[in-house]
Amino acid sequence: MKKNNLEEANLSNEEQDIDLTTKSDQSTLSDQSTLDFEAKYKRALADYQNLQKQTVRERIETIQYANAGLLSDLLPIYNNLKMVVTEAGASTDAWLEGVRLVVKQFKEIITVAGVAEIDTSGIFDHNTMEAIGEEVTEDEKLDEAVFKEVMPGYLLNNKLLIPAKVVVYKLKK
Numbered sequence: 001m002k003k004n005n006l007e008e009a010n011l012s013n014e015e016q017d018i019d020l021t022t023k024s025d026q027s028t029l030s031d032q033s034t035l036d037f038e039a040k041y042k043r044a045l046a047d048y049q050n051l052q053k054q055t056v057r058e059r060i061e062t063i064q065y066a067n068a069g070l071l072s073d074l075l076p077i078y079n080n081l082k083m084v085v086t087e088a089g090a091s092t093d094a095w096l097e098g099v100r101l102v103v104k105q106f107k108e109i110i111t112v113a114g115v116a117e118i119d120t121s122g123i124f125d126h127n128t129m130e131a132i133g134e135e136v137t138e139d140e141k142l143d144e145a146v147f148k149e150v151m152p153g154y155l156l157n158n159k160l161l162i163p164a165k166v167v168v169y170k171l172k173k
Contacts, residue, residue, distance in 0.1 A: 134167065
């Protein structure tokens with residue numbers, strides 16, 4: 001009988017060991033599951049935060065470039081007014097003084113709106129300029145340089161709005 005009690009006690013201990021092993025496996029699975037859920041939560045949270053940032057950037061960009069169409073339509077008028085003032089030279093007619101004031105106001109308004117005139121001096125830049133003609137030169141230093149600006153170009157918040165139209169030097173061959 002003592003032997004049977006010992007065997008039962010041994011079996012009971014083995015069952016407890018198996019039960020403890022199962023509980024530790026379950027605990028490990030539970031811990032792993034918790035870690036998986038935590039990782040998924042962090043990823044989802046990061047995605048959401050990135051979406052919020054992207055939405056804010058897109059709204060800012062939309063606001064910055066909302067007037068691009070209107071400005072594209074108005075800038076040729078501004079260019080024409082500048083040409084009138086340039087062609088009139090040093091004349092002091094009253095109407096010409098009025099046009100000069102309009103040009104000055106126009107420039108102030110477009111500057112506040114984020115418009116900047118493209119600098120066409122120096123080497124031809126295909127990103128901001130459109131070559132509409134060539135001037136032949138024998139000077140290698142002038143090759144691909146801008147000979148003259150035909151129409152000014154404009155940037156809106158550092159993005160091309162209207163390309164500058166220029167004549168470019170081309171090396172004589």
